[in-house]
Amino acid sequence: MEKILVIDDSKITQMLVAEILAGKYVLDFQSDAASGIASAQKNLPDLILLDIALPDMLGYEVCRILKKGDETKGIPIIFITSKDSELERVKGFEAGAEDYVVKPFYLAELLARVKVHLAFRRAKLQAVELERLTIFKEMAVAVSHEINNPLTTVYAYLHVLQREVSMDNEQVRQSLAGLQGELGKIRQIVGKLRQASNIAVTSYSRDVTMIDLHNI
Secondary structure: OOEEEEEOOHHHHHHHHHHHHHHEEEEEEEEEEEHHHHHHHHHOEEEEEEEOOOOOOOOHHHHHHHHHHOOOOOEEEEEOOOOOOOOHHHHHHHHHOEEEEEEEHHHHOOOOHHHHHHHHHHHHHHHHHHHHHHHHHHHHHHHHHHHHHHHHHHHHHHHHHHHHHOOOOOHHHHHHHHHHHHHHHHHHHHHHHHHHHHOOOEEOOOOOOEOOOOOO
């Protein structure tokens, strides 16, 4: 279940958010900026609902701090505030927020916005993971080709040894058989690397796509 951090000192807002989102997401409520930042950095929520008028720091600054952090910069932030001027909205987006909801808000609207931003975050994370898998696939295929060339040469030398060396010597026969067995294991590993190109993508309901790693 996805995690949502709510940084807001209003007990009414906390109650309304809990009424909308409880049971659908794991909720973490913090009432001041310091606690909210600490929780975000420790728990890495999937989305943050952030008030502007916090007792110890403006939400704009909280947003800027989190957007500068390597681990927290990708977390979508939605401002929830009573400040409805154009200037305040611009300041919110300039601080790095993904969305801006004005109090009092419609419960269905907030839920819809949360769903949209969480879905967008999932899509971005999966795109990054798919890119990493693609790079891995290309590297694996290249490495398999690099290994195959000397491996073929070693097999050729082994074949020559088996023909030229007296197989009457038990120790020599066991050594050559062991060498051939180990080369076979290397060939199997190279084969698995080549299979890295067989990345299968499966689509499920609710626009969720899963990557099948069984063939990697």
